[in-house]
Amino acid sequence: MSLGVVLLLGFVVIGQVRNGLLDAKVKASQSQATGGFAVAKQKADEAGAGTDDAATAADDQSDQFVIEWMSNLVYSLSSGGQGAFDVVTLPVGGDSGSGRGPRASGDVDPTASVPEALRAKVDASTTAAQSYTRITYDTGQESQPALVIGKQVNDPNGDPYQLYYLFPLTQEEKSLSLVKGTLATAGLFVVVLLGAIAWLVVRQVVTPVRMAAGIAERLSAGRLQERMKVTGEDDIARLGEAFNKMAQNLQLKIQQLEDLSRMQRRFVSDVSHELRTPLTTVRMAADVIHDAREDFDPMTARSAELLADQLDRFETLLADLLEISRFDAGAAALEAEPIDLREVVRRVVGGAEPLAERKGTTIRVLGDQQPVVAEADARRVERVLRNLVVNAVEHGDGKSLYVGSLVSGGSLGDPVLVSGGKTADAPLTTPSWDIEGDLWVADRNPADPRLLLFKEGAGKPLTVETPGLDGRIKDVRVAADGVRIALVVEKGGKQSLFVGRIEREGRTGDARSVSVRGLRSTTPELEEVTTMSWAGDSRLVVVGREQGGVQQTRYVQVDGSTPEGPPPAALTGVKEIAASEDDEMPLVAYSEDGIVRLPSGAQWQKVDADGTAPVYPG
Structure with missing residues (x-):
């Protein structure tokens, strides 16, 4: 930043110096050129009076006189410059007839040194005009920048011509270069000086901060005796004093906590050991009473059993208390x-x-x-x-x-159940638990498709009656309320979703007491239902496709209607899906990418590339 400030300041100073030098040069040049134009007019008037007295002279002699007069004028006007300026005369409109061609002093190339735009401006006006140019020399000398001031004046015969003063800007250019060099040197010195000052200031500030950081790390490592070295009375010194005071208070508090912890551990240990003696006596008496409980009346015998159980629990709590004291002392093994x-x-x-x-x-x-x-x-x-x-x-x-x-x-x-199917596409379906603790599963054996129920998840399977069902069950899901059941049924190459009602005529375990009735299709527009899952008491999430369409995921009510709200984000290659009763919980699916999840309001996210069976517990 310091370098930028120095550069900006340098540009401003150089601009001011350049403008000042040019303004002074322009004013001096205009004054010199104005005097020269007046001298040229005076000489022309004096020479014109002489030619009137010699009116009998021939025209060719008059032209020769003007030529010589122009040459003498250029020499006379430039002789007073001593290299400070050069004089150039040019014919009006570029006409060089009658020998009145361009003339210049100091080996200056008059045509190349005067800009065409300035010549046209002088031709069109009788006032002086100026412009910046570069002086070109006939001798091959290097050109140099200059200020040219020109005006249209008359010769002794009254014919107009262009008179120019060329003022070199070499000296101003050298002065400006000297100023640039001086500013560059001074700027570099200032930048170095500012850098040194900044380094010293930063060192004075950063060193104590680094020291404080190092001491803080050592304090966090347990070396509570560490303190900062404080010198002086500035803000950094006050910071160090405050830091040391904080460390001292922290050490004192930690010491107090350690003392309190030791007292607590000793108290717990003493209490635990002191309780063992009376507990042993109580245990011995309780064992005697417990062993003789058969001789007591039922209520007293039950009390003896409860006494023994509670003593066991008390002994467990006492052992836990002793272990806690060992953990606090660091002696647990x-x-x-x-x-x-x-x-x-x-x-x-x-x-x-x-x-x-x-x-x-x-x-x-x-x-x-x-x-x-x-x-x-x-x-x-x-x-x-x-x-x-x-x-x-x-x-x-x-x-x-x-x-x-x-x-x-x-x-x-x-295994408690084996499918009777002989092909790979006829295994058992994924099991589904209901609220009664029963396990539902379907056997996809084409020769004998069945819907089976394991009472309390064990025992022999019971065949569930499904009157009106035409087809083979490919998937089964029981709702959380234990009353409704969803089935994916295959028939004629088409897989459809049906929802029915579970009826339990008795709870004795009779195979004929459980049936599924009132089955009806909830997604008739879908040609192939791949998988589904309950997503609440009366809503399912279904994966399938319409005839000639692509796979899609949607929510469906048990009556076949579409619930309000946006459908799940699109996902291809879904094979299984699982949902929770809680709307805030994400959908979980098994797709071409493995196990993926869909949080609420987000996109599908990969969970496990090798997983195959998503399921929500319960």
Whole structure:
């Protein structure tokens, strides 16, 4: 920025100096030229009076006289310049007849040195005119800039001619060059000086800031004794003093917090240890009472069982409290050992049963037939699992909670259902859970297509009656309310979407007690429905195409109408799609790009290029 200011200042100064030099030169030149024009007029008048006295002279003698007079005039006028100016005479209109050709002093080329525009201006007026030009010499000397001033005057015979004064601007050009050089040198010196001053100022400001940053980093690393070196009484010194005071207060507060933390850890540890002695005594007494509960009346026996359960819970809480104190002291260690996770799950579920009963939630454990052994810390795994289960029960709104096991690299066990189809296009459909905890699946076997139901997701499949259904079920989805069901049915090369009503005549598990009735097409205009999913209680998101059209994604109400609002963004090659009951949750689809998601008001975004089966839990 300093360089820009210096350059701008230099341009302004050079412009002012140039204008001043030129103005002075122009004024001096105009004064000199005015005097020269007056002398030329005076000489012409004096010579004209002499020619009137000799009126008997011949015309050729008169012309010879004018020629000699013009030459003497140029010499006379230029002799007083001493190189300060040159004189040029030119005939009016370019006429050089009668020997009145161009004349010039100092080896000046008169024709090339006087601009044509100026000659035409002088021809058309009797006043003086001026212009800038370059003086050209006949001797090959380098041309130089000049100011030319011309006027039309008369010779002794009264005939007009053009008289020009050429004033070289060489001296002004040298002066301007000297000024430029001086300004450049001074400007460079000023820039260097400003740079040095700026460097010193920045160094005085930045060095303490860098020092403060370094000390702040060391303070954050725990070196609380670090302080800034303060010198002087300026603003930077006051900043350093404030920084040191802040660091001192911070060190004091941290020290207080550490002391408080040590007291807290000691208190927790002391309380935990002090509670162990009475707890052991209470445990021994409770075990005696629990062992003799069969001899008590039912209410007393139940109280003994509750006492034992609550003592177990109290012991667990006490162990957690001791572990927290060890964590605070940094002495906690992982006690990993082979454990059967089923026992951990059973303890957690048993402890959460009273809460589940109050919340109206049923907790079911799946896949606990085979041992699930893992190298882990039983107490920590139990704590994590207990938090998950309790949170699920607290916020589950009375819904059933399922706890299952997945073993990495292990087998899922024997299949509960195998399709009877022999071709690759006849497997089972993607299963769908309903609100009753039942699992729905369709067998796409062309020889025996069936809609099947697993009561509570287990046992033998029940065949669901579908009166009026003509075709093979390709996909099945049960609504969140457990009352409506959507089916993609294939017939004659066309896949259509049907929505029906689930009727349960009894809850005894009878195969004839569950049926799907009132099936009707909701998208008759679509020739091929590829996939669909419930997107609320009465709305579906459907992927399909019309006859001769391209694949499209749209929302459809159960009555076949189109809901208000924009359709989902276009996506090609969709094979499966999943939606949530919550409108704010994104659509998830399996397409040519893998698993993609569509947030509300956005475009499709890739999630996993290798995924194949999008699904919303529940």
